[in-house]
Amino acid sequence: MLSQTEIEKIDQAAKDLLENPGVRIEDEEIVKKLLQCGAQSGPESMVVRFPPGMVKEYLSLAPQRFFLADRRGNKREVTSETESSFWTGAALFYLDQEGHRFIHQKDLADFSRIIEALPNVEAIVGTSIEDTPPMHRDFVGFRIMAQNTRKHLRPLSFTPRGGEAMIEMGKVLSGEKGLRENPIFSVGFTAHGPLRWTSLALGVFKATTGHGIPATINGEPMAGASSPVTLAGTTAVGTAEILSGIIINQVLEPGRPCFFNLGFAHVMDMRSAFPVTGGPENALLAVAGAELARYYRIPSASWMCSDSLLYDGQNALEKMLGALTHAQARVSVIWGVGSMESEKTISPVQAVIDHEIIGMVKKYLSGFRVDDSSLALEEIRRVGITGEFLSSDHTLAHFRGAFFEPKILIRAQRSTASENESLIRRAEKAVERLLASDREPLLEEGVERELMKIEKKYSE
Amino acid sequence: MIDGEKFYLSVSQGKMDEVRNLVQGALDAGDRAERVLKEGLIQAMDRLGVRFKNGEIYIPEVLLAARAMHAGMAILKPILSKSTETIAGKVLIGTVKGDLHDIGKNLVVMMIEGGGFDVIDLGIDVPASRFVEAVKEHRPQVVGMSALLTTTMVEMKKAIQALEAAGQKDQVKIIIGGAPVTERFAMEIGADGYAPDAAVAVDVVRSWISK
Numbered sequence: 001m002l003s004q005t006e007i008e009k010i011d012q013a014a015k016d017l018l019e020n021p022g023v024r025i026e027d028e029e030i031v032k033k034l035l036q037c038g039a040q041s042g043p044e045s046m047v048v049r050f051p052p053g054m055v056k057e058y059l060s061l062a063p064q065r066f067f068l069a070d071r072r073g074n075k076r077e078v079t080s081e082t083e084s085s086f087w088t089g090a091a092l093f094y095l096d097q098e099g100h101r102f103i104h105q106k107d108l109a110d111f112s113r114i115i116e117a118l119p120n121v122e123a124i125v126g127t128s129i130e131d132t133p134p135m136h137r138d139f140v141g142f143r144i145m146a147q148n149t150r151k152h153l154r155p156l157s158f159t160p161r162g163g164e165a166m167i168e169m170g171k172v173l174s175g176e177k178g179l180r181e182n183p184i185f186s187v188g189f190t191a192h193g194p195l196r197w198t199s200l201a202l203g204v205f206k207a208t209t210g211h212g213i214p215a216t217i218n219g220e221p222m223a224g225a226s227s228p229v230t231l232a233g234t235t236a237v238g239t240a241e242i243l244s245g246i247i248i249n250q251v252l253e254p255g256r257p258c259f260f261n262l263g264f265a266h267v268m269d270m271r272s273a274f275p276v277t278g279g280p281e282n283a284l285l286a287v288a289g290a291e292l293a294r295y296y297r298i299p300s301a302s303w304m305c306s307d308s309l310l311y312d313g314q315n316a317l318e319k320m321l322g323a324l325t326h327a328q329a330r331v332s333v334i335w336g337v338g339s340m341e342s343e344k345t346i347s348p349v350q351a352v353i354d355h356e357i358i359g360m361v362k363k364y365l366s367g368f369r370v371d372d373s374s375l376a377l378e379e380i381r382r383v384g385i386t387g388e389f390l391s392s393d394h395t396l397a398h399f400r401g402a403f404f405e406p407k408i409l410i411r412a413q414r415s416t417a418s419e420n421e422s423l424i425r426r427a428e429k430a431v432e433r434l435l436a437s438d439r440e441p442l443l444e445e446g447v448e449r450e451l452m453k454i455e456k457k458y459s460e
Numbered sequence: 461m462i463d464g465e466k467f468y469l470s471v472s473q474g475k476m477d478e479v480r481n482l483v484q485g486a487l488d489a490g491d492r493a494e495r496v497l498k499e500g501l502i503q504a505m506d507r508l509g510v511r512f513k514n515g516e517i518y519i520p521e522v523l524l525a526a527r528a529m530h531a532g533m534a535i536l537k538p539i540l541s542k543s544t545e546t547i548a549g550k551v552l553i554g555t556v557k558g559d560l561h562d563i564g565k566n567l568v569v570m571m572i573e574g575g576g577f578d579v580i581d582l583g584i585d586v587p588a589s590r591f592v593e594a595v596k597e598h599r600p601q602v603v604g605m606s607a608l609l610t611t612t613m614v615e616m617k618k619a620i621q622a623l624e625a626a627g628q629k630d631q632v633k634i635i636i637g638g639a640p641v642t643e644r645f646a647m648e649i650g651a652d653g654y655a656p657d658a659a660v661a662v663d664v665v666r667s668w669i670s671k
Contacts, residue, residue, distance in 0.1 A: 092610055092640045102610075128640070134611035158611050198560045224520075226563050270518040273567050273658045344639060 001287045001329070007295050010232065010288075014239035015052055022049035023195045023244040027202035030248060037251050050244060059243065061250040064297040066214060066257035068123070069182045071150035071173065071442075076122065078214075078257075080294040083365075084327040086358050087123040088115060089303060089339035090156055091346035095311065097428055100345065102130035105144055110435055111338070112148030114348045116442070117434050120358040121337045123152035127346065136459050138162035142169055142185070143451045150442050153185040154216075159200070163187065163207035165458035170213070172450045180212035183257075188216030190264065191241035193226035197248065205249055214257035216301050216333070217245035222275055223285075224268040231267075231281060235288050238262045246298070262289025263302020263331055277305035277342045278318030283325040290329040299332035305339045311350040311424055315340050319354055323361045348435075352427040356408055363404040374398075462486050462499045471504035474524035476531035483532040493539040501529050501536075502576045509575070512659070519571070519658075526574030549669035552594050552632075553604035554582030556615035561608035564638060564658070568604060571658040572665055588615070588622035595628045602665050605651075607638040616641075617649040624650070633668045637661060 022042040038054035065079040094107040142155040174182040189201035219238030221227035227234040263286035286302035293300030304322025308314035338351030379394040408426040470478035607613040635653040646654035655661035
């Protein structure tokens with residue numbers, strides 16, 4: 001999308017911003033470390049300026065490739081070039097057949113079980129959980145997700161202490177190999193724009209440092225509110241925030257795997273001050289983010305979302321735009337499976353619909369092979385003019401996996417299908433089926449006991 | 461004689477010098493400050509408010525106009541405070557303790573100021589005790605509280621309880637907002653109102669203060 005010249009211009013603008021005005025770093029210990037590593041004090045307290053030499057030096061420490069693990073024994077390589085991995089999204093609220101509500105522990109457990117059963121979704125992201133004391137929500141949610149899915153875990157971090165608790169839990173879950181060899185979870189935090197890292201974000205970085213745990217470094221500019229209304233200006237501000245976050249993490253832990261995440265950027269609706277997440281501009285910002293990340297040779301992240309309040313047509317069409325554009329740009333990790341209401345709500349029903357969308361997008365992006373076997377000239381000649389291919393050996397040899405096979409989309413004659421059953425109803429039924437199936441324990445008894453012990457210790 | 465149309469044109473185009481001249485001119489011609497405020501500046505902002513609601517103009521244009529209005533207000537304020545008349549009303553606002561987010565709160569501040577109200581912005585990470593002190597000091601009609609995190613929205617309840625304990629709750633109306641906040645939550649913790657966005661916040665404040 002962006003030309004090399006445009007990328008270099010944005011890169012230069014971001015580096016100019018890092019030097020002047022700099023970034024506000026609200027943690028004295030980190031400011032001190034940055035100054036020792038070549039940063040300069042700004043005119044105001046806690047404002048740090050990053051000279052170009054320092055930016056170059058510390059960005060070069062961020063790994064170009066690293067791995068994300070799950071508890072099924074999969075290790076996925078991540079680079080700025082690899083195929084996209086789809087994850088769920090953070091949320092406050094839950095929407096299903098029973099209505100809209102704050103997420104409770106049972107909802108997060110159910111949602112995790114649904115995600116466990118959806119092969120196109122590779123990780124689950126933490127949520128708020130209303131029926132848990134606020135300061136314990138991150139590590140209690142982590143335990144609930146671990147109990148209900150073996151996929152990669154991406155808990156939220158609400159306090160540095162929560163980060164410490166999750167490292168203890170993560171060590172238990174990662175087994176003998178340890179977190180560095182078997183990173184079954186990752187963390188992250190967002191800059192509070194423009195150009196500011198809060199003490200909470202920095203506290204979480206500090207608390208989770210030293211174990212090789214991948215960190216998503218989010219710039220989350222909102223065009224027209226916390227960054228210029230022009231997308232180029234927003235991209236420059238977001239890039240400066242992310243680069244400073246990556247530098248901080250490299251100062252704290254040289255070689256820490258980091259995601260360059262500009263794909264959470266929003267635009268603000270100038271009539272209502274509403275933060276838009278499902279518009280074409282969000283797609284542009286996510287694609288720009290992936291291209292910039294590739295320029296820095298660092299993996300990227302984004303969030304495909306919808307502003308719809310329901311699981312409905314708007315949600316599906318906004319998700320299709322997001323999934324297709326982000327994945328085509330090879331964003332490394334795309335959040336948002338099940339997301340809606342501008343990132344505030346998740347729904348298992350929408351997750352099932354999004355899973356279908358991802359399946360279509362993956363199939364489309366896989367293209368098709370052109371070689372002697374797939375061209376099948378001999379077979380075409382053999383079948384001959386006016387012949388049929390249905391019963392040919394070539395068809396038999398190649399038909400499995402040749403076409404996308406929908407799980408909930410309808411492909412039937414009117415007379416053979418229930419014409420009144422919408423996509424939404426079919427998705428709801430899929431959720432009902434998945435939740436009704438037996439729940440085999442996904443944690444060994446001893447591991448579960450250990451997690452509960454850690455949870456108890458940090459809840460006191 | 462106050463030319464409402466001229467005030468409207470200058471305010472809506474954000475022409476600060478013109479607005480200052482119009483205000484000073486009206487005062488020099490013998491008009492009372494209260495009248496200049498109501499028939500000049502506030503009627504202009506009210507007309508803009510209607511156009512905003514109709515979707516004809518956008519937030520940046522309202523803010524541009526608000527800046528011009530405040531240029532005129534700067535001339536009127538010392539005279540108005542002498543005559544003990546309040547301005548349109550006073551709103552105290554802050555992001556509650558533990559929460560460092562201020563983009564949404566700042567938008568609400570700008571929009572409420574644009575509605576002609578005086579705003580005292582306590583900033584971020586505001587403990588309950590600071591709300592109590594500030595209500596005592598500034599005597600606002602409305603207190604606004606903001607939170608972006610589910611972990612900090614409980615602080616709104618604490619702040620409301622503190623205002624109640626200090627005997628201030630009945631003296632003010634309390635409005636809350638922020639991403640995790642719902643109307644139901646507002647009612648549960650004893651707030652008087654809830655706004656899902658900045659534009660509604662202005663409407664709620666206006667409905668309370670004009671009563």
